[in-house]
Amino acid sequence: xxxxxxxxxxxxxxxxxxxxxxxxxxxxxxxxxxxxxxxxxxxxxxxxxxxxxxxxxxxxxxxxxxxxxxxxxxxxxxxxxxxxxxxxxxxxxxxxxxxxxxxxxxxxxx
Amino acid sequence: xxxxxxxxxxxxxxxxxxxxxxxxxxxxxxxxxxxxxxxxxxxxxxxxxxxxxxxxxxxxxxxxxxxxxxxxxxxxxxxxxxxxxxxxxxxxxxxxxxxxxxxxxxxxxxxxxxxx
Numbered sequence: 169x170x171x172x173x174x175x176x177x178x179x180x181x182x183x184x185x186x187x188x189x190x191x192x193x194x195x196x197x198x199x200x201x202x203x204x205x206x207x208x209x210x211x212x213x214x215x216x217x218x219x220x221x222x223x224x225x226x227x228x229x230x231x232x233x234x235x236x237x238x239x240x241x242x243x244x245x246x247x248x249x250x251x252x253x254x255x256x257x258x259x260x261x262x263x264x265x266x267x268x269x270x271x272x273x274x275x276x277x278x
Numbered sequence: 279x280x281x282x283x284x285x286x287x288x289x290x291x292x293x294x295x296x297x298x299x300x301x302x303x304x305x306x307x308x309x310x311x312x313x314x315x316x317x318x319x320x321x322x323x324x325x326x327x328x329x330x331x332x333x334x335x336x337x338x339x340x341x342x343x344x345x346x347x348x349x350x351x352x353x354x355x356x357x358x359x360x361x362x363x364x365x366x367x368x369x370x371x372x373x374x375x376x377x378x379x380x381x382x383x384x385x386x387x388x389x390x391x392x393x394x
Contacts, residue, residue, distance in 0.1 A: 216382050266337050
């Protein structure tokens with residue numbers, strides 16, 4: 169049950185787009201459509217922003233989008249806003265019927 | 279709206295036990311798989327365990343397998359996590375969350391501190 173691999177940090181200026189990668193294996197990310205993404209502001213509860221690779225829950229901005237290629241999933245945030253500054257985590261279902269998170273990525277809006 | 283409220287956290291010594299609870303409202307609890315997820319201070323999220331909607335399927339992270347058990351009482355809309363043989367590395371904020379392949383609703387968490 170190794171954690172999925174995410175960059176520790178990414179940054180971007182307001183209005184720009186950034187992409188956060190999430191790399192796993194064929195036993196998790198590459199093998200299933202059940203990749204999800206979570207946003208966590210400091211001291212707050214994580215919030216689901218993408219599920220099943222690319223679907224947005226009701227109420228989540230369409231500036232957030234997800235995709236997957238092979239064993240790597242990606243979260244793209246377009247039109248960066250100051251409020252997007254947060255930690256982002258990916259998660260995947262695995263072949264062992266367990267779930268696994270990525271190590272998290274800290275997004276800084278410059 | 280959906281509310282998940284965890285309780286039962288506290289300070290315990292290494293090797294001791296603790297039982298966490300998660301009271302659910304605003305959703306048909308018996309239709310949902312439920313997870314426990316933890317977050318050590320200043321660290322990332324770690325999945326702990328999941329139980330199916332009817333309690334028939336249970337899965338655990340390797341780090342807690344054999345020490346933690348997960349259960350639910352659908353008549354009380356409550357999820358439980360029994361934690362035995364606690365270690366310092368179990369110190370974390372423990373969240374309950376609904377879902378099976380994802381975590382769609384989260385509680386505020388309950389803090390567990392394991393000290394020697």
